[in-house]
Amino acid sequence: MEVTFDRHSLLIDGKRIFIKSGAFHYFRTPGYEMALDRFAKMKAGGYNTVDIYFNWNYHSQKQGEYDFTGVKDVRKVLQAAKKIGLFVIARPGPFINGEVNAGGLPFWLLKMEDVIPRNRIGTEYHYSEKYMQYIEEWYDQIIPIIRDFDNVILFQIENEYATDTMEEDYMRQLYKMARDKGITCPIFHNDAYFAGLWADVVDIYALDLYPYINPNQNWKQDNFCFDTLDNVEEIFRGAKENSPPFIAEMQAGWFDKWDGSGYKHIRDALEDKHINIMTKTALSQGVTLFNHYMAVGGTSWDDLACDEVYTSYEFTAPIDEFGIPQSNFFKAKEINYFLDSFDFTNTDPVPFEFSQENIYTKLRHDNINNCDWLFIRNMNPNKVEIELPFGKDISLNPYDMKICPINLKLKGCDIEFSDVEIFARLFDENEEVIFMIADKNAQIHIKNHGILSGDRNDYDNITFRQDNKKTQFVFLTKKLADRSWLLKDKLIFNADYVLPNGAIALEKNTEIAYFDLKHKFAKKYYVTDKIKNYDKPQIVDDFKIDFCSPEIDLHYDYSNWRKIGAKTDSLSCGLYDEFVWYKAQIPDNLEEITLSARHLFAVYINGKEVLNRNSYKIEKLQEVPETISIPLDQHILSQDINELTILVQNLGFDKGFSGDTNCPRGLVTFETKPDIPVEFSVCEKLSIERGDNSESDNPYLTKITLNFDVELNSDIFFAKYLSLENFWYRRATIFLNGVKIGRYIKRTHVQEKFYLINEFLKPHNTLEIVIWEKDRNIRSAWGFKSDMKNVIIQICTQKMYQLFK
Amino acid sequence: MVVVPEFLIRRVYKKGSLKKLDNGASFELKNVLGPGFISGFNYVKINDTVFEANEVKFITAGQELLGQDVSEANPVAFRLGQEGTLVMTGKPCVIDGTNKITVEVMNPEAGKVQLNVEDSMA
Numbered sequence: 001m002e003v004t005f006d007r008h009s010l011l012i013d014g015k016r017i018f019i020k021s022g023a024f025h026y027f028r029t030p031g032y033e034m035a036l037d038r039f040a041k042m043k044a045g046g047y048n049t050v051d052i053y054f055n056w057n058y059h060s061q062k063q064g065e066y067d068f069t070g071v072k073d074v075r076k077v078l079q080a081a082k083k084i085g086l087f088v089i090a091r092p093g094p095f096i097n098g099e100v101n102a103g104g105l106p107f108w109l110l111k112m113e114d115v116i117p118r119n120r121i122g123t124e125y126h127y128s129e130k131y132m133q134y135i136e137e138w139y140d141q142i143i144p145i146i147r148d149f150d151n152v153i154l155f156q157i158e159n160e161y162a163t164d165t166m167e168e169d170y171m172r173q174l175y176k177m178a179r180d181k182g183i184t185c186p187i188f189h190n191d192a193y194f195a196g197l198w199a200d201v202v203d204i205y206a207l208d209l210y211p212y213i214n215p216n217q218n219w220k221q222d223n224f225c226f227d228t229l230d231n232v233e234e235i236f237r238g239a240k241e242n243s244p245p246f247i248a249e250m251q252a253g254w255f256d257k258w259d260g261s262g263y264k265h266i267r268d269a270l271e272d273k274h275i276n277i278m279t280k281t282a283l284s285q286g287v288t289l290f291n292h293y294m295a296v297g298g299t300s301w302d303d304l305a306c307d308e309v310y311t312s313y314e315f316t317a318p319i320d321e322f323g324i325p326q327s328n329f330f331k332a333k334e335i336n337y338f339l340d341s342f343d344f345t346n347t348d349p350v351p352f353e354f355s356q357e358n359i360y361t362k363l364r365h366d367n368i369n370n371c372d373w374l375f376i377r378n379m380n381p382n383k384v385e386i387e388l389p390f391g392k393d394i395s396l397n398p399y400d401m402k403i404c405p406i407n408l409k410l411k412g413c414d415i416e417f418s419d420v421e422i423f424a425r426l427f428d429e430n431e432e433v434i435f436m437i438a439d440k441n442a443q444i445h446i447k448n449h450g451i452l453s454g455d456r457n458d459y460d461n462i463t464f465r466q467d468n469k470k471t472q473f474v475f476l477t478k479k480l481a482d483r484s485w486l487l488k489d490k491l492i493f494n495a496d497y498v499l500p501n502g503a504i505a506l507e508k509n510t511e512i513a514y515f516d517l518k519h520k521f522a523k524k525y526y527v528t529d530k531i532k533n534y535d536k537p538q539i540v541d542d543f544k545i546d547f548c549s550p551e552i553d554l555h556y557d558y559s560n561w562r563k564i565g566a567k568t569d570s571l572s573c574g575l576y577d578e579f580v581w582y583k584a585q586i587p588d589n590l591e592e593i594t595l596s597a598r599h600l601f602a603v604y605i606n607g608k609e610v611l612n613r614n615s616y617k618i619e620k621l622q623e624v625p626e627t628i629s630i631p632l633d634q635h636i637l638s639q640d641i642n643e644l645t646i647l648v649q650n651l652g653f654d655k656g657f658s659g660d661t662n663c664p665r666g667l668v669t670f671e672t673k674p675d676i677p678v679e680f681s682v683c684e685k686l687s688i689e690r691g692d693n694s695e696s697d698n699p700y701l702t703k704i705t706l707n708f709d710v711e712l713n714s715d716i717f718f719a720k721y722l723s724l725e726n727f728w729y730r731r732a733t734i735f736l737n738g739v740k741i742g743r744y745i746k747r748t749h750v751q752e753k754f755y756l757i758n759e760f761l762k763p764h765n766t767l768e769i770v771i772w773e774k775d776r777n778i779r780s781a782w783g784f785k786s787d788m789k790n791v792i793i794q795i796c797t798q799k800m801y802q803l804f805k
Numbered sequence: 806m807v808v809v810p811e812f813l814i815r816r817v818y819k820k821g822s823l824k825k826l827d828n829g830a831s832f833e834l835k836n837v838l839g840p841g842f843i844s845g846f847n848y849v850k851i852n853d854t855v856f857e858a859n860e861v862k863f864i865t866a867g868q869e870l871l872g873q874d875v876s877e878a879n880p881v882a883f884r885l886g887q888e889g890t891l892v893m894t895g896k897p898c899v900i901d902g903t904n905k906i907t908v909e910v911m912n913p914e915a916g917k918v919q920l921n922v923e924d925s926m927a
Contacts, residue, residue: 123810164811193813194839211840213914227840227885622916658808658915 022295046336
């Protein structure tokens with residue numbers, strides 16, 4: 001496959017292609033089957049490309065070791081994309097951000113001497129030869145895999161990179177490395193500052209655009225947030241005259257943080273209006289390559305998350321974390337189908353004199369369809385009547401945007417102007433059927449035939465003929481359009497979703513309609529006989545309780561743990577796991593210990609808790625350091641030689657966008673008064689992860705185990721979750737069949753539903769929840785067991801669809 | 806640590822706009838970075854003279870704002886392409902020749918943003 005480009009668009013084997021891409025994280029949606037499912041839904045929604053970050057850290061847990069097996073088999077992911085018929089934008093970093101741990105850089109790399117991650121400290125450039133050598137190692141692993149797939153059409157180097165002085169040798173070296181290792185498609189970089197950065201280093205200049213990055217902001221009220229997008233064509237042309245306008249990351253949602261407002265708030269704030277404005281404004285600016293970031297939400301299972309984000313990386317994406325299409329998916333589908341109906345790959349701006357408060361307009365001439373398209377947006381909080389300079393009127397709802405054809409020549413008639421929007425088009429040489437979205441305030445002006453009202457019911461239609469050719473307009477209400485699916489030369493109506501292989505997904509008994517040019521309309525009734533009552537949660541009250549922190553106990557044998565030196569932080573000690581245990585002996589004459597640890601930690605002396613602390617705090621994108629002193633007395637130091645245990649939970653390394661990836665974690669500092677040397681021994685992981693079955697009676701960390709069954713059936717798509725909505729403990733770590741699938745912290749209330757990732761589900765499942773409780777009322781194992789009687793744990797089904805193939 | 810590289814921030818300052826006032830100075834800014842908010846004026850420093858927020862006025866979009874009145878709760882919008890003048894009063898500060906200027910403001914998303922430039926009197 002030969003990929004070239006000119007100032008308008010990408011050309012694949014000489015043919016102009018409009019790139020409608022969506023971002024997908026294979027590491028957050030693990031396994032071939034899940035990738036296949038999400039890609040199929042993307043394709044059904046009109047996307048033709050999937051954007052994939054390749055996460056170095058995910059594949060290289062230890063220096064010199066790379067794992068591309070099982071759920072980490074990226075060949076399978078690329079095979080899934082190929083099977084579904086999607087092009088791929090490959091983004092192997094080395095740094096990827098994506099709110100992943102350390103921005104995707106391997107932990108082992110962060111501590112290496114002479115390695116300066118991303119060749120910068122802060123925003124100052126510091127070239128590191130050693131770093132480049134390790135990148136070469138990563139590229140040697142990942143590029144041969146990428147190279148094997150001819151559907152890879154674009155390749156990105158680095159990610160949103162800039163330094164104060166913009167030396168070019170790093171970026172030029174990455175470019176050369178990619179080429180030397182056999183990348184033949186165009187190479188690009190995504191400029192986060194829309195300043196033409198690296199335009200001379202790469203083949204195609206691209207930028208990222210996120211007008212809404214602060215969930216406290218009201219994007220409708222502060223509508224100037226689209227200022228950059230509204231002028232983006234000028235930025236592209238200024239940066240690189242002969243490459244097509246490419247938005248490498250175009251906002252389709254946003255991520256939530258530990259101290260955030262929750263995904264519901266973000267989804268409610270963005271609605272489907274934001275993606276509509278983003279995408280249509282981009283088209284108005286001549287963009288012919290866009291990538292919705294994200295198209296598919298995911299789950300930061302295991303230790304995937306950076307410190308900023310919690311387990312769900314739902315991102316309010318068009319396809320949510322559970323794999324369910326949302327309202328912004330239906331809006332994206334509408335636009336994608338429109339772009340399949342009329343080739344938009346070669347347009348030029350046309351001067352258009354018009355001014356009205358909070359109304360954005362842009363006119364473009366379409367060199368392929370030989371017509372004009374008017375892009376018009378209303379950012380007023382009320383419906384607005386707009387008189388256009390060429391004598392036509394439009395009524396536009398608040399925060400709505402439309403693409404209106406002007407002098408569009410069709411087979412059976414000509415559209416003079418229309419503000420009834422086009423949904424999809426099926427056509428052959430002599431006939432076309434254009435599906436329009438009914439709108440009671442809109443009209444279609446047909447040349448020599450008058451005006452058609454857009455106030456229509458489902459399937460209302462009208463036909464025009466000229467020169468033995470025929471154009472039929474068929475109207476669909478917005479509700480039906482959301483449930484209508486374009487499948488090659490056919491439209492399928494009233495389905496929850498349809499897969500590219502023709503499978504129809506239904507939640508309940510439904511009459512489905514079909515249309516194609518040859519057979520016209522047909523109908524079929526489907527009975528969802530395999531869906532049983534799924535909306536009833538399964539309440540689990542039969543669980544086993546184990547006390548699973550023997551490390552805390554006095555006289556616990558830790559003689560086989562590793563002894564460390566004065567530097568106790570996780571990078572210095574090579575301890576990258578979420579949980580790290582520290583144990584040491586201290587004398588009885590200490591007055592005080594002072595420590596700083598990241599992020600959550602507890603201090604136990606002689607088996608008793610003396611401090612339990614959440615020191616996670618980020619303000620203005622920066623960590624807030626915290627040092628705590630604990631006064632000691634004879635009561636606490638009750639032995640001649642006392643046993644000190646510290647458990648630290650690391651919520652992840654910095655993602656590296658504004659901070660440093662290698663900010664220390666674990667026990668960062670430790671001092672005693674009077675000052676004495678303390679020799680720590682260390683061990684990673686919780687005992688259940690280590691397979692250490694020794695138990696204790698201390699109630700500080702408690703594991704509850706429960707079992708549940710699921711029916712796995714290839715005719716059913718389902719998404720299940722664990723509900724901790726009625727769970728009052730402060731912290732928990734959740735394991736599904738031995739795989740860590742969630743971190744729960746009550747204080748933040750941001751996540752109480754945990755996706756039971758389909759890839760890890762079996763017919764018979766074991767769920768283990770390790771509770772790290774602080775409640776001082778619970779002093780004993782007995783107390784805990786008694787308390788647990790009131791806990792309600794539910795296994796729920798988010799959605800279930802029967803697939804008719 | 807700033808998110809935005811220094812060379813980009815410097816583009817916000819309108820070179821040659823520095824003016825000496827009777828008892829202070831003024832210069833102009835233009836937002837060429839992207840739309841956003843200023844949620845605080847920390848200080849302006851010209852050579853060795855520091856002007857706190859209460860000694861700084863920001864004139865933009867027909868409004869005159871005292872630096873101390875701009876806060877997280879009361880941010881000021883600074884659109885792409887928007888211009889503004891910073892006026893510092895109370896102390897002489899401008900010298901003949903090259904002047905070192907530092908402006909430190911707060912942004913809700915980026916945190917502390919510091920602009921460092923050198924300019925001579927217009």
